[in-house]
Amino acid sequence: MGSRTVAETIKEITxxxxxENNGLLLGESISAVGWVNNTVPDVSGIVELPxxxxxxxxxxxxxxxxxxxxxxxxxxxxxLILNGSPLIFYAAKIKELHxxxxxxxxxxxxxxxxxxxxxxxxxxxxxxxxxFRVCSPMTPKEYEAVWDDYMKHDDPxxxxxxxxxxxxTEELPDIVYDNADITLYAVSLCRFEAVKxxxxxxxxGIKCNVVNLLWLKPFxxxxxxxxxxxxxxxxxxxxxxxxxxxxxxxxxxxxxxATGHCVKALGILDKxxxxxxxxxxxxxxxxxxxxxxxxxxxx
Amino acid sequence: xxSKDLGVIKDIAKRTVKDTSLEMxxxxxxxxxxxxxxxxxxQDKFLTYQVYLSxxxxxxxxAVSLAIPNFMIFTQHRCHGTYLSYGGDPVKLRxxxxxxxxxxxxxxxxxxxxxxxxxxxxxxxxxxxxxENVPLGVGxxxxxxxxxxxFFGDGAAEEDYVFAAMGFAATHKLPVLFVCExxxxxxxxxxxxxxxxxxxxxxxxxxxxxxxxxxDPWTIYAKIIELKNKLPAFINIRTCRQYWHVGSGVDGPPExxxxxxxxxxxxxxxxxxxxxxxxxxxxxxxxxxxxxEQLLKLLKR
Numbered sequence: 001m002g003s004r005t006v007a008e009t010i011k012e013i014t015x016x017x018x019x020e021n022n023g024l025l026l027g028e029s030i031s032a033v034g035w036v037n038n039t040v041p042d043v044s045g046i047v048e049l050p051x052x053x054x055x056x057x058x059x060x061x062x063x064x065x066x067x068x069x070x071x072x073x074x075x076x077x078x079x080l081i082l083n084g085s086p087l088i089f090y091a092a093k094i095k096e097l098h099x100x101x102x103x104x105x106x107x108x109x110x111x112x113x114x115x116x117x118x119x120x121x122x123x124x125x126x127x128x129x130x131x132f133r134v135c136s137p138m139t140p141k142e143y144e145a146v147w148d149d150y151m152k153h154d155d156p157x158x159x160x161x162x163x164x165x166x167x168x169t170e171e172l173p174d175i176v177y178d179n180a181d182i183t184l185y186a187v188s189l190c191r192f193e194a195v196k197x198x199x200x201x202x203x204x205g206i207k208c209n210v211v212n213l214l215w216l217k218p219f220x221x222x223x224x225x226x227x228x229x230x231x232x233x234x235x236x237x238x239x240x241x242x243x244x245x246x247x248x249x250x251x252x253x254x255x256x257x258a259t260g261h262c263v264k265a266l267g268i269l270d271k272x273x274x275x276x277x278x279x280x281x282x283x284x285x286x287x288x289x290x291x292x293x294x295x296x297x298x299x
Numbered sequence: 300x301x302s303k304d305l306g307v308i309k310d311i312a313k314r315t316v317k318d319t320s321l322e323m324x325x326x327x328x329x330x331x332x333x334x335x336x337x338x339x340x341x342q343d344k345f346l347t348y349q350v351y352l353s354x355x356x357x358x359x360x361x362a363v364s365l366a367i368p369n370f371m372i373f374t375q376h377r378c379h380g381t382y383l384s385y386g387g388d389p390v391k392l393r394x395x396x397x398x399x400x401x402x403x404x405x406x407x408x409x410x411x412x413x414x415x416x417x418x419x420x421x422x423x424x425x426x427x428x429x430x431e432n433v434p435l436g437v438g439x440x441x442x443x444x445x446x447x448x449x450f451f452g453d454g455a456a457e458e459d460y461v462f463a464a465m466g467f468a469a470t471h472k473l474p475v476l477f478v479c480e481x482x483x484x485x486x487x488x489x490x491x492x493x494x495x496x497x498x499x500x501x502x503x504x505x506x507x508x509x510x511x512x513x514x515d516p517w518t519i520y521a522k523i524i525e526l527k528n529k530l531p532a533f534i535n536i537r538t539c540r541q542y543w544h545v546g547s548g549v550d551g552p553p554e555x556x557x558x559x560x561x562x563x564x565x566x567x568x569x570x571x572x573x574x575x576x577x578x579x580x581x582x583x584x585x586x587x588x589x590x591x592e593q594l595l596k597l598l599k600r
Binding site for chain 1: 373404405407408412414416423425426427428431433434435436437438439440441442443445459460461462463464466467470
């Protein structure tokens with residue numbers, strides 16, 4: 001068991017970037033109420049933006065144009081819709097159009113159960129547009145690896161975080177059996193739920209591989225992904241975005257095309273995420289995953 | 300309010316160093332006659348898409364580029380004039396418009412998003428969302444500490460993110476000069492149909508020093524020399540677009556023709572001969588640049 005949480009890891013990385021690397025961090029109300037779930041250190045280099053979604057993103061991109069590598073904090077991923085235009089239309093296009101770069105690191109924070117415009121998970125949207133690197137780290141070491149990747153490249157970066165990961169200290173290795181019944185490919189928050197689901201199913205004699213998906217774009221169909229599916233011949237991609245046109249369907253399609261095997265997508269319903277139960281339309285949980293696995297196996 | 304004489308400083312043209320006046324005129328000629336080549340190339344089907352022409356508004360980049368030559372530039376969609384006035388290579392702009400690999404962005408970007416990062420020029424174009432260059436420029440000023448000029452039109456001035464970025468620059472006292480090239484039109488919809496407020500008053504309310512003048516290049520030059528050490532600042536410059544928002548169409552003569560007015564002023568100062576020589580020389584350069592035989596070879600037709 002590790003001792004350092006994801007939140008502490010983010011804080012350490014940020015502190016080093018701001019104090020030793022001439023970096024900047026921008027966001028709205030950064031210093032208010034817990035410093036973004038205690039992920040931001042109290043050091044110089046923090047730019048408190050006024051409530052200027054769109055312009056705030058543009059300012060962050062402008063900083064990236066002059067080599068400061070800004071961290072841009074989006075407290076709720078739904079706000080990416082407002083802040084998306086400078087990211088999508090400028091930062092992500094400048095390399096292809098002009099051969100220059102705008103490496104802004106977007107900390108896009110997801111939640112669940114906070115109502116219609118504070119619970120969204122939008123990484124699928126940014127997978128759609130050219131020019132981004134998109135990933136969703138859920139463990140301390142993954143976050144470090146992701147940060148290293150950002151610093152080694154010069155692309156705008158969508159880091160799809162989830163509040164549910166912040167207190168996590170554990171790494172999440174793939175669970176792969178020689179003779180599993182099905183392979184679960186899990187993204188973001190759903191990775192924790194997939195592990196729980198696999199555990200419950202094992203008690204019923206159903207063996208599930210659990211393959212973790214950290215990188216969403218570029219998405220590399222490596223053997224780590226293909227081999228378990230080649231054995232089980234059935235798979236499910238579980239992701240907290242809307243299932244329609246979402247990451248789960250996109251990745252399921254790629255896996256299916258690559259292997260010829262049946263891969264189902266499991267995301268959230270084509271409904272608004274309301275504030276109160278039972279209409280929250282939450283991310284697929286262990287119970288839902290168990291149910292879909294059984295359905296797919298005909299149990 | 301809107302007129303060719305708005306805010307013009309009395310006798311400023313005559314009090315300006317003659318070499319400066321002639322250089323401003325040279326830059327105006329460069330834009331005007333480069334774009335005449337663009338128009339001809341369009342008629343001859345070498346260019347098969349619509350471009351954003353700076354003609355009619357040349358006095359603004361000509362004067363601004365002379366007053367603040369070393370600022371980082373964040374320009375708007377109508378940017379041929381900015382690029383050429385700041386010393387961008389006309390060959391590379393032509394090639395960009397022709398979609399050639401030798402263009403400013405390898406022929407990938409086109410008329411409304413020109414960039415230039417060579418020969419001491421640091422110019423970022425926008426990608427097609429009016430006003431998007433303003434927050435980008437503000438961010439670049441914050442990140443680098445270096446002075447920035449943002450060009451945008453009276454339409455872009457209505458974008459909420461432009462306001463927000465101007466306010467941010469005021470709060471952080473960033474070295475940004477905001478230049479509104481106010482041709483009174485959003486495509487063809489005049490300002491008075493679109494809004495009841497004045498962008499200069501908004502800028503003033505942010506605490507910025509503000510000017511609202513016509514596009515007399517001598518006045519622009521003098522005002523910017525004053526403003527460049529008092530940043531952030533805002534200057535609204537009334538001007539007249541000669542052609543449509545995009546493309547080569549016209550809707551009758553412009554309200555005023557600054558190019559002719561500048562020539563008349565130079566003539567009144569006894570600079571007619573030098574001005575004619577400058578214009579003749581530029582015309583010849585541009586004729587060569589846009590020679591149809593050469594274009595056929597470049598496009599391998």
